[in-house]
Amino acid sequence: MAIEEPIEEKGQVVQESTERYKVRIENVNGWYGAKRAIKDVNLNVKEKTVTAFIGPSGCGKTTLLRCLNRMHEMTPGAHADGRVVVDGVDIYDKSIDPVIIRRRIGMVFQKPNPFPTMSIFDNVAAGLRLNGMNNKSIIREIVEESLRNAALWDEVKNELDKPGMSLSGGQQQRLCIARALAMQPEVLLMDEPTSSLDPFGSSKIEELVRILKDNVTIIIVTHNMQQAARVSDFTAFMYLGELIEYGSTNQIFMNPEKELTERYISGKFG
Amino acid sequence: MTIDSNANSNSKPKNNYRDILQETVSKKYRRRLIVNRLVTIFTIVCVIAAVVPLGSILLEVVKNGASAISFEFLTQPQGSIGSGTGGIGPAIQGTIIVVGLASLIAAPIGVLAGIYLSEFAKKGIFADLVRFFNDVLTGLPSIVIGIVGYIVIVLSIGSFSVLAGSISLSIIMIPIVVRVTEETLKVVPYSLREAGHSLGISKAKITLFIVLPSAKNGIITGIVIAISRIAGETAPLIMTILGTSLFFTGITGPVDALPLRIWRLASQPYESAHAFGWGSALILILMILAMSVGLRLLAQKRTFKTVN
Numbered sequence: 001m002a003i004e005e006p007i008e009e010k011g012q013v014v015q016e017s018t019e020r021y022k023v024r025i026e027n028v029n030g031w032y033g034a035k036r037a038i039k040d041v042n043l044n045v046k047e048k049t050v051t052a053f054i055g056p057s058g059c060g061k062t063t064l065l066r067c068l069n070r071m072h073e074m075t076p077g078a079h080a081d082g083r084v085v086v087d088g089v090d091i092y093d094k095s096i097d098p099v100i101i102r103r104r105i106g107m108v109f110q111k112p113n114p115f116p117t118m119s120i121f122d123n124v125a126a127g128l129r130l131n132g133m134n135n136k137s138i139i140r141e142i143v144e145e146s147l148r149n150a151a152l153w154d155e156v157k158n159e160l161d162k163p164g165m166s167l168s169g170g171q172q173q174r175l176c177i178a179r180a181l182a183m184q185p186e187v188l189l190m191d192e193p194t195s196s197l198d199p200f201g202s203s204k205i206e207e208l209v210r211i212l213k214d215n216v217t218i219i220i221v222t223h224n225m226q227q228a229a230r231v232s233d234f235t236a237f238m239y240l241g242e243l244i245e246y247g248s249t250n251q252i253f254m255n256p257e258k259e260l261t262e263r264y265i266s267g268k269f270g
Numbered sequence: 271m272t273i274d275s276n277a278n279s280n281s282k283p284k285n286n287y288r289d290i291l292q293e294t295v296s297k298k299y300r301r302r303l304i305v306n307r308l309v310t311i312f313t314i315v316c317v318i319a320a321v322v323p324l325g326s327i328l329l330e331v332v333k334n335g336a337s338a339i340s341f342e343f344l345t346q347p348q349g350s351i352g353s354g355t356g357g358i359g360p361a362i363q364g365t366i367i368v369v370g371l372a373s374l375i376a377a378p379i380g381v382l383a384g385i386y387l388s389e390f391a392k393k394g395i396f397a398d399l400v401r402f403f404n405d406v407l408t409g410l411p412s413i414v415i416g417i418v419g420y421i422v423i424v425l426s427i428g429s430f431s432v433l434a435g436s437i438s439l440s441i442i443m444i445p446i447v448v449r450v451t452e453e454t455l456k457v458v459p460y461s462l463r464e465a466g467h468s469l470g471i472s473k474a475k476i477t478l479f480i481v482l483p484s485a486k487n488g489i490i491t492g493i494v495i496a497i498s499r500i501a502g503e504t505a506p507l508i509m510t511i512l513g514t515s516l517f518f519t520g521i522t523g524p525v526d527a528l529p530l531r532i533w534r535l536a537s538q539p540y541e542s543a544h545a546f547g548w549g550s551a552l553i554l555i556l557m558i559l560a561m562s563v564g565l566r567l568l569a570q571k572r573t574f575k576t577v578n
Contacts, residue, residue: 074467103470113461117483127469130479176465183469 022047028082052232056270060241069105070098106180112172114164121160150178170201338549354542361531372439384451407445416506430512430524450492490569504529
């Protein structure tokens with residue numbers, strides 16, 4: 001992949017454990033000023049799986065997600081500590097430039113946010129072009145492939161020069177997924193990607209998540225437990241900034257170990 | 271509804287809020303209708319108060335100025351004083367040169383300073399100081415800027431000049447552009463910047479290629495307003511370009527401008543000079559109108575590139 005930076009050469013390579021995890025979250029704390037929103041979270045994510053973060057509003061699931069591509073620290077006054085090891089490299093290492101980390105870890109947001117001044121094509125090409133790629137034929141190929149992978153190609157192939165904002169909400173969200181996929185990410189972070197969509201748009205995205213995991217490691221935040229049950233292989237339940245329970249989705253939903261998890265899953269609070 | 275119907279809910283009988291509200295609303299209903307009508311009439315009166323003086327000035331300018339306009343009037347320098355011959359060619363040329371140069375100086379500086387305030391220095395003493403003095407500068411009387419231009423530039427070059435005029439006008443223009451740019455950029459949703467960051471795009475490129483294009487229309491409107499403002503300035507030009515009856519001779523030489531020409535023509539005792547003055551005013555208004563429409567059209571041009 002031409003656009004990938006060889007970041008493994010920079011930074012300290014963390015010793016591999018016996019089992020290979022794509023993302024290892026080690027003692028991560030997330031802060032807003034003096035308020036600790038994430039408390040000592042430890043969690044390992046396997047390659048090419050879907051992991052769901054669930055929990056009641058304000059439990060820190062979105063904050064934790066944003067710690068994984070160093071977007072959390074963009075919020076004024078916010079910072080994080082601990083280690084997040086992606087492919088053996090600690091992204092919080094001092095020698096790592098967060099901009100380069102974000103090129104490899106894609107993110108999809110709660111509300112679709114296509115670039116309003118750009119066409120559908122340019123939206124998908126934006127990350128490539130603004131990172132210095134100017135080979136037009138490669139850009140065209142990547143744009144088509146990304147739109148196909150985001151299950152949007154057939155709907156937009158004849159109107160690629162129309163504004164990205166002219167699409168419906170669900171299509172805009174798939175456009176944003178295509179835009180993230182164009183950067184060939186190995187990890188895709190999704191922050192409640194269906195919360196502003198109607199059921200049809202949501203089911204399209206869920207279908208997509210199940211297909212995409214063949215190539216990408218996906219971590220998805222959702223407040224919708226059915227959605228977590230439908231799309232994810234692993235589920236992490238968070239409460240008040242702490243990781244309460246983490247395991248296979250089946251186990252969490254059918255046979256939770258902690259009482260808190262059981263009460264949340266069965267809808268007794270949250 | 272009676273109080274009894276609530277009896278089983280709580281020991282204390284509840285007030286019947288629905289009836290109380292109903293009573294209040296019907297009592298105040300007539301008053302509300304009248305107030306509503308009055309507010310509507312008041313806003314219409316204000317619109318008339320704003321439009322009538324402007325409209326009558328425009329009408330007066332067209333009525334008195336239209337007859338003066340001819341090809342000779344637009345292209346020739348003025349003839350001998352009081353003869354009613356020649357035209358305002360040098361003033362039109364001078365206004366285009368001086369205002370154009372001032373815009374070329376002020377627009378980039380103003381936009382970039384606005385970007386700095388909005389994107390790079392949101393907080394901090396320095397940014398607050400810049401904002402404060404920028405606002406002070408907006409309210410500075412233009413004659414003061416003219417005098418400073420005279421002392422700093424005219425006296426050091428040794429001649430009234432295009433350069434002195436343009437720089438003085440750009441100083442009037444910069445604070446307006448800075449303010450409008452900052453305010454417009456602030457309105458661009460943060461989610462767009464966030465999307466840019468998530469793609470690993472550098473902050474400079476996010477600002478330049480994602481945020482700025484989204485704010486383009488607002489910024490261009492601000493530039494249009496600022497140019498309109500300086501195109502009609504007279505006081506600083508008296509102190510800097512002086513005014514002449516000749517065409518442009520060079521960037522360090524004096525030049526004429528429409529507001530100056532209007533002022534000089536109006537202070538002459540001849541009927542023909544007054545007619546020329548009205549004609550000049552009409553031309554100035556038409557030029558500002560054309561600039562405004564032209565820049566806006568340019569801004570509205572399709573921004574979407576076709577697929578290559």
